[in-house]
Amino acid sequence: MLLADRYAELRETTRVRERALFPPQRTPTELELQARWFAGDFGKHFVTTAADKIDIVQFGTWNREAGPDFRDAAIRVNGGEPIRGCIELDVIDRSWETHGHATNPAFEETVLHVFVEKSDREFFTRTRSNRNVPQVCIDPTILSDAFSANISLARPGRCQSPLKDLPEERVHSVLDAAAQFRLQQKATRISRKIDDHGRDEALFQEVAAALGYKKNKLPFTLIAQRLSLKLVREKADDSEAMLFGVAGFLEAPDLGVFKRSTREYVRKLWDRWWPHRDEAQRLILPAKIWRLSGTRPLNHPQRRVAALSMLAREWPAFRRVLGKRSSFAANDFFSGLDHPFWKFHYTLTAKASPKAMALIGKSRVADILANVLFPFWLAEDADLWPEYAKLPAQLSNRRLETAATRLFGGDPRRRAFTKTVAHQQGLLQIYQDFCMRDNSDCAQCPFPEQMRKWT
Ligand code: SF4
Structure with missing residues (x-):
C-alpha cells in the first residue's frame, strides 16, 4: 500500500508541533481502563516504578471470584522465565491498601499491580505475606478516544481553500491514502490482539x-x-x-x-x-x-x-x-x-x-466489514483494497459531518467525497491526525501546504 506510506509521511509533519495546550481532559472509568488494558491498548511492554522491564506474556481472564481483576495471567520480569499469577488494575496506587487487598489472602497470587495515579508519598504494593508486587503506572492519555466520540460541529478550516482547488482525483487520492493508512493501523491492532488472545x-x-x-x-x-x-x-x-x-x-x-x-x-x-x-x-x-x-x-x-x-x-x-474473504458472503451471513x-x-x-x-441492520454490517473484517483480512495478508474501496457508505455521523465541514466547507463535491466507506475512513483519519492535534485555529496546521504539494 504505497499510498498509505505517503500518508504516513504526511502525517509525520504534524509531529514537530507541540501537543495541544489544553487537550480534552477525560478520566476513563476503572472499568474502561480495565477493558482497554485487557484489549492490549496500553501495549504489553512496560517499565515498573523500580525500573524493571515487564513483558505481558498472557493477559489472563477476567476474574469471576474474589481477588484481583485478572487471573491466569503471565508476565516476564527483565526477560526472565514467565511468572504466572494475577493482575490487579486500580485507578490510584493506594487503592491496594484502602480496598484491603494488602491483607486479603485472595490477592496473594498477584504478580503485577497496574494503576494510573501515583500518590505523592512512596507506596509499595505488598501482599499479606509481605511479598513486594511490581508496580506499573500506565498513562491513559496515550489512548485514542475509541470509547468516546463527542466532538462538536465546527466551522470550515484553512485547508478548505487548497482542497477546493484540487481536482477531484487528487482529493480522492488523499482520502485513499489516509484510508489505507487507517486500514493498516486497524490491521496492526487486530493482529496484536490475535497474538494476545487468539x-x-x-x-x-x-x-x-x-x-x-x-x-x-x-x-x-x-x-x-x-x-x-x-x-x-x-x-x-x-x-x-x-x-x-x-x-x-x-x-x-x-x-x-x-x-x-x-x-x-x-x-x-x-x-x-x-x-x-x-x-x-x-x-x-x-x-x-x-x-x-x-x-x-x-x-x-x-x-x-x-x-x-x-x-x-x-x-x-x-x-x-x-x-x-468476500464482503458479499459476510453480508449474507450477518x-x-x-x-x-x-x-x-x-x-x-x-x-x-x-x-x-x-x-443486525445494514449499516451495522457495513461497520463490521469496515472496522473488523477487512482489517482482519489485511492482518492475514490478504490485500483486498479494491473491494474495500468500493464499499458504499451507509450512514454519516456527527464526527464525520464535523470533519467534512472543516475540510470541505460548502464545496459542492462534499457529498461525493464521502460516498464510500474508504473515503469516510480517510476523512476521519485526517481529522484525527490534523484537526484534533491543532492548537492554533488552523494557523500552524501543515495540512493545507501539504495539500498544495500533493500530486
Ligand atoms: S486543523 Fe488543519 S486539517 Fe483541520 S481544518 Fe484546520 S487546516 Fe484543515
Whole structure:
C-alpha cells in the first residue's frame, strides 16, 4: 500500500508541533481502563516504578471470584522465565491498601499491580505475606478516544481553500491514502490482539465492540472479554442467558413487569441464568454502564446482545465466511442471523412489533466489514483494497459531518467525497491526525501546504 506510506509521511509533519495546550481532559472509568488494558491498548511492554522491564506474556481472564481483576495471567520480569499469577488494575496506587487487598489472602497470587495515579508519598504494593508486587503506572492519555466520540460541529478550516482547488482525483487520492493508512493501523491492532488472545477470541471481542457502536462499545467489549467465546460455545444451551445475565439485563425480580408475549422467553432466560448467577456475580455489568438515551429502538443493546449470542452459536459458519474473504458472503451471513423473539421485539419490555426486523441492520454490517473484517483480512495478508474501496457508505455521523465541514466547507463535491466507506475512513483519519492535534485555529496546521504539494 504505497499510498498509505505517503500518508504516513504526511502525517509525520504534524509531529514537530507541540501537543495541544489544553487537550480534552477525560478520566476513563476503572472499568474502561480495565477493558482497554485487557484489549492490549496500553501495549504489553512496560517499565515498573523500580525500573524493571515487564513483558505481558498472557493477559489472563477476567476474574469471576474474589481477588484481583485478572487471573491466569503471565508476565516476564527483565526477560526472565514467565511468572504466572494475577493482575490487579486500580485507578490510584493506594487503592491496594484502602480496598484491603494488602491483607486479603485472595490477592496473594498477584504478580503485577497496574494503576494510573501515583500518590505523592512512596507506596509499595505488598501482599499479606509481605511479598513486594511490581508496580506499573500506565498513562491513559496515550489512548485514542475509541470509547468516546463527542466532538462538536465546527466551522470550515484553512485547508478548505487548497482542497477546493484540487481536482477531484487528487482529493480522492488523499482520502485513499489516509484510508489505507487507517486500514493498516486497524490491521496492526487486530493482529496484536490475535497474538494476545487468539484468532477467534480476538474476532469475537472486535465484533462485540462493533455491535456496541457507538455508545455501548465499552459494555460490549467487557461482555466479550468476561464471557469468552470458548466459554459461551462450551455452554451452548445457556449461552444466550449468560450473555443477558452478565449484561445485567436479567436483574428485574418480577416477571410481572414483562408483557405476556415476553414472559415465556424471559422465564427461559432466567431458568438458564440462575444456576450461573452466583458464580458470575462479579462479572455482571452495572446498569449505569449502559447508555440508552438517543439509541434507536432497533439498535437497543438487548437486541445486540441477542445478535452476539447468535453469532457465537453460528461461529463455525462465520469462520467459513471469513475464509471466503468476500464482503458479499459476510453480508449474507450477518443479514441471515435470525432470532424468533428478537425478530419482533425492540426490548424485553416493549410491545411486540407486527413487522419482522433484521437482527443486525445494514449499516451495522457495513461497520463490521469496515472496522473488523477487512482489517482482519489485511492482518492475514490478504490485500483486498479494491473491494474495500468500493464499499458504499451507509450512514454519516456527527464526527464525520464535523470533519467534512472543516475540510470541505460548502464545496459542492462534499457529498461525493464521502460516498464510500474508504473515503469516510480517510476523512476521519485526517481529522484525527490534523484537526484534533491543532492548537492554533488552523494557523500552524501543515495540512493545507501539504495539500498544495500533493500530486
Ligand atoms: S486543523 Fe488543519 S486539517 Fe483541520 S481544518 Fe484546520 S487546516 Fe484543515
